[in-house]
Amino acid sequence: MKDVTIIGGGPAGLYASFYAGLRGMDVQIIDAQPKLGGKMCLYPEKIIWDIGGVAPKTCYEITQDVIQQGLHFNPDVHLNSKVTDIQKIDHQHFKVLTDSGQQFSSKSVIIAVGVGIIQPQRLQICNANRFELTNLHYVIPQYEHFRDKVVLISGGGNTALDWAEALSPIAKSVILVYRNSDVKGHEATWEKLNQRDVICHANTAICALEGSPEHSYRIGTVTLSDTQTNERFRYNVDEVIISHGFERQLDLLKNASLDIETLPDERIAGQGNSRTNIDGIFACGDVLHHSAKVHLITSAFSDAGHAANCAKNYIAPDAPAEGHVSSHNPIFKQANKQFLPK
Numbered sequence: 001m002k003d004v005t006i007i008g009g010g011p012a013g014l015y016a017s018f019y020a021g022l023r024g025m026d027v028q029i030i031d032a033q034p035k036l037g038g039k040m041c042l043y044p045e046k047i048i049w050d051i052g053g054v055a056p057k058t059c060y061e062i063t064q065d066v067i068q069q070g071l072h073f074n075p076d077v078h079l080n081s082k083v084t085d086i087q088k089i090d091h092q093h094f095k096v097l098t099d100s101g102q103q104f105s106s107k108s109v110i111i112a113v114g115v116g117i118i119q120p121q122r123l124q125i126c127n128a129n130r131f132e133l134t135n136l137h138y139v140i141p142q143y144e145h146f147r148d149k150v151v152l153i154s155g156g157g158n159t160a161l162d163w164a165e166a167l168s169p170i171a172k173s174v175i176l177v178y179r180n181s182d183v184k185g186h187e188a189t190w191e192k193l194n195q196r197d198v199i200c201h202a203n204t205a206i207c208a209l210e211g212s213p214e215h216s217y218r219i220g221t222v223t224l225s226d227t228q229t230n231e232r233f234r235y236n237v238d239e240v241i242i243s244h245g246f247e248r249q250l251d252l253l254k255n256a257s258l259d260i261e262t263l264p265d266e267r268i269a270g271q272g273n274s275r276t277n278i279d280g281i282f283a284c285g286d287v288l289h290h291s292a293k294v295h296l297i298t299s300a301f302s303d304a305g306h307a308a309n310c311a312k313n314y315i316a317p318d319a320p321a322e323g324h325v326s327s328h329n330p331i332f333k334q335a336n337k338q339f340l341p342k
Helices: 011-022 038-042 059-070 158-167 187-194 251-255 297-315 330-339
Strands: 002-007 027-030 076-078 083-090 093-098 103-111 117-120 150-154 173-177 198-201 204-211 219-226 232-236 239-242 246-249 281-283
Touching: 002 011, 002 093, 002 297, 011 027, 011 038, 011 059, 011 103, 011 297, 027 103, 038 059, 083 251, 103 297, 150 158, 150 204, 150 232, 158 173, 158 187, 173 204, 187 198, 219 239, 281 297
Parallel strands: 002 027, 002 103, 027 076, 103 281, 150 173, 150 239, 173 198
Antiparallel strands: 083 093, 093 103, 117 246, 204 219, 219 232
16 A cells, blocks of 8 residues: 555656655556656657746656656566556555556546646558658657668658658758648648748648568658649658557546546546645646646646645645755755755
């Protein structure tokens, strides 16, 4: 029996883990993905500017910092575990069930699942999946991988445009195709693309992928189709990136035994803060909304600290409402020595 189960291992869940540990609680984190970091893992080289007090850093660097902080008090971490239900057995006794049949018990629960389990929308072409281990991509791990290559990007949203802009000075050439007559991404990014040598095809979709002569499991040629005239044309390419959006899976909130109150957009309805309508269940990060909420990464940290404090008071009503600030907290006395001047 742990003090708190945190569902979700993104920035909100990891900071909730840190702050719950600071409050002396035993923590377990459950996440459906194979690694911690949440949605931030999808954009490792994007620069993040809007975390208060943190200078601009790549998403990868911030993710590593958040993971290190979240694991400081040695929580139990269970990855590749999709939570399917939350049950309230009694006061201070919750059961969290996963798709593999595991059951986790705790005195409280913090839900930090962001906008749900994120799955890229796959390219709906026969046998496209056979290229996913080589040069068909749904996320970009490193821009440098695409240096001096012919890159075709399919998509007209913000992410597709961002990737096209970032890769245009690195790749040999960038081809951007999108199904509609106009892109949906930010106008400013689109204006930058027009100033660069990005080849753009409106009203165009991928209709076939062919393996290269040297390697049948690497895309060598992409066949494109004009969505209005059905005219077809081909490009020889080195890499293909698909940016057709992401599927949100929030089955947990829809199917849970507990009737957790949600809003029309499927976010949890906060009770003016990180509390839900179920005593002992709290929420933080993008999955939570209330009237004072600002949906930024920095807000996730505030949510998470508040959720951890609420969980502490739910377990121990006589405990202080807030934790002792870190600059004076004796729990860090030994760890602080590594940061002090010799």
